[in-house]
Amino acid sequence: MPLFDYRCGCGMRFERLQSSWHAPDPLCPACGAGVRRLPGSVALTGAARPPAGPDGAPTSWEGTGRGNREYVAEWRRTLERRQRLAESYPELSTKRDAVAAHEGRFERAPLTYRELADRASASGDATQAAAEAARDRRKETPPAGE
Numbered sequence: 001m002p003l004f005d006y007r008c009g010c011g012m013r014f015e016r017l018q019s020s021w022h023a024p025d026p027l028c029p030a031c032g033a034g035v036r037r038l039p040g041s042v043a044l045t046g047a048a049r050p051p052a053g054p055d056g057a058p059t060s061w062e063g064t065g066r067g068n069r070e071y072v073a074e075w076r077r078t079l080e081r082r083q084r085l086a087e088s089y090p091e092l093s094t095k096r097d098a099v100a101a102h103e104g105r106f107e108r109a110p111l112t113y114r115e116l117a118d119r120a121s122a123s124g125d126a127t128q129a130a131a132e133a134a135r136d137r138r139k140e141t142p143p144a145g146e
């Protein structure tokens with residue numbers, strides 16, 4: 001199942017697991033308005049997703065759910081996790097090669113969005129692309145007790 005990022009006109013940004021690529025977009029949990037799916041933000045279930053970076057953090061008061069304590073605290077924890085992860089995976093520090101998966105079979109060589117996108121353009125399907133990337137990885141490196 002794909003996981004999508006959404007952004008609302010009120011500044012709220014959230015992610016939602018959808019049953020399919022064509023599922024209707026949800027309504028904003030903060031204000032109930034229709035929201036926009038952010039392009040290129042999809043992650044696949046089973047592939048770990050790095051915490052959002054500073055670029056994704058809300059920058060307005062509205063965006064913090066009007067200073068919602070839980071929401072702000074969650075962002076602080078997210079950015080701290082992101083910073084710790086970036087120390088291990090320098091790819092996370094650059095927007096161009098943001099990491100799509102860094103756990104399991106991608107632990108030693110994180111799968112980047114660039115890599116995923118290259119494969120998606122070849123096969124036209126991101127789920128298939130992720131599977132192909134995983135398969136190639138197994139060829140390149142001996143399976144680590146999978």
Ligand SMILES: [Zn+2]
Nearest residue numbers: 008010028031
């Ligand atoms: Zn909203």
